[in-house]
Amino acid sequence: MRDTIELAREAQMPYFWQSGEIAHLEQLKRFEALARADEREACAKVAGWLHQQYIDTKDAHERLSSEPFRSSQFGFDQSTVQQSQRIADAIRARGETK
Secondary structure: OOOHHHHHHHOOOOEOOOOOOEOOHHHHHHHHHHHHHHHHHHHHHHHOHHHHHHHHHHHHHHHHOOOOOOHHHHOOOHHHHHHHHHHHHHHHHHHHOO
């Protein structure tokens, strides 16, 4: 992953002529952190979509039917559903280690 200064130079952010430092670097770093966190969450939601569909379907079934919920009845593969949530959790965890 490229660092903030490299990205700022590529984006031609203003800099101080004498020192060559990027202007408002701390604010830029905070913005970068927020943008990356937002992107991670968007990716985690896509990765966890199947798990959320499973939860929503199970909840609706339990509210509307007296029959026991069987995931295969609704086309869910339990292993794939669990993996979907693991991937989403792993994406979210990337932001917690920084």
